[in-house]
Amino acid sequence: MQDNIHRLFKSFVMSNQLTRRKFIKTAAVGAAGAVVFPQFLASCTQNKKAAGAAKEDDGIIRLGFIGLGQQAMYLLNGYLTIPGVKVVAGSDVYGIKRERFIKRVNDYYAKQQAEATDTEKKDEAAVETYENYKDLLARDDIDAVVIATPDHWHAFIAIAACNAKKNVYLEKPLTFTIKEGQALVKAVRDNGVILGVGSQQRSDPNFQHAVKMVQEGKIGKLERINAYVGGPPKPYDLPEEPVPADLNWTLWLGPSEFVHYNAQLDPPITLDPEQNEQFWGAWRWYKELGGGFTTDWGAHMFDIAQWGMQMDNSGPVEIIPAGYKDTKFLTYKYASGVVMTEEPFNEKMTKGVKFWGDKGWIEVSREHFLASDDSLLPPKVEATEGAYETKIPHLENFIASVKSKTDPVVPVEVGHHSCTVCTLGNIAYDLGRPIKWNPDTQTFVDDPDAEENRLYNKTYTDGYSI
Secondary structure (H helix, E strand, C coil): CHHHHHHHHHCCCCCCCCCCCCCCCCCCCCCHHHHCCCCCCCCCHHHHHCCCCCCCCCCCEEEEEECCCHHHHHHHHHHCCCCCEEEEEEECCEHHHHHHHHHHHHHHHHHHHHHCCCCCCCCCCCCEEECCHHHHHCCCCCCEEEECCCHHHHHHHHHHHHHCCCEEEECCCCCCCHHHHHHHHHHHHHHCCCEEECCHHHHCHHHHHHHHHHHCCCCCCEEEEEEECCCCCECCCCCCCCCCCCECHHHHHCCCCCCCCCCCCCCCCEECCEECCCCCCHHHHECCCCCHHHHHCHHHHHHHHHHHCCCCCCCCCEEECCCCCCCCCCEEECCCCCEEECCCCCCCCCCEEEEEECCCEEEEECCCEEECCHHHCCCCCCCCCCCHHHCCHHHHHHHHHHHHCCCCCCCHHHHHHHHHHHHHHHHHHHHCCCEEEECCCCEECCCHHHHCCCCCCCCCCCCCCC
């Protein structure tokens, strides 16, 4: 496995696009291998036949993308380069983003054809796009879907994909509510499909090395963790703006409660001249549509903390919100005695994780790796840059899992438990007081108000239910 990690790391494909984040400046490769763990009806039934003949048994994994915004474009750049993968369809409620997707995919394959020899050339069917994701899921030729929509749609689309017997690569956080996560886990296992979570840090050698050192006791008995991610969401306060003519705002909202349109929610683009999104969709910062930094970055950093504690299939027993009495930071208490705080570990307020043991410490982020002793540091390799979301070992792992029908590095249960940690934090913020949680039964302890919270079991728009 270690040789595979070396090979995958060296095969990283860099995106030509700028990104908000740079990849690691140092990376651990040598020791990493040991820790890589495994409502709207379809508009037209004839779309089932859009791909033409039934799928050939040619070993090719045919992908459809649902949600064609900024994150999807990063993922597309990675998936297009993986041998044995063919991107055949996309879906988005925003017309101009469907146009961009068609152009990106067709341009890529046209270039591949132009560079191929006569014996290598094949007839290529043009990529198809749809406004409604149900039309894409109705296609018999699609093996897997990549879902990169706003969070409030994750569970609905992913469960529908499972029921359509499609394998799923789903962006984090896994779901909007805890009950949605439970339902999605069941849908994956009941349908026998593969679901991989977009938690790329689990395929990052720096984070792998940090977790390995912690789990092997190299910092002694783990006592506490700083996992800095940022604050919770706020109520929607953006001014109303006219809805673009080619954006289906009703379908964009779907199961979510109504909020008026503002361009910050789904950043505009142009094709001539080409200008892509200039910022990340602001839906994530508002209670009605997202979970703030608690879920946006928590799904990465709390995830690494859970992994380091060997709590992938469990979670905290008590959650205390920042601001409650003398509690300065959002605090998670575990049955083991470990305490995790959403607390910066340096003056730069780097988003990352710091593990404290009784014999040393390790702090890790996407930019650096520091430790109390040099023996804990990973081997250094040449720095690489590019869009973090495009690094393809994590994507290759998903494709390999689809082919082998085995769980990927981040299977659905792990994604669900990490997402639950994030959501519990926001529920505690909503209630303004501590909550107690039973991670074994995934229920609150004697707390009817928590059970009725919108992030545990949400009431949806008419016509939608999980």
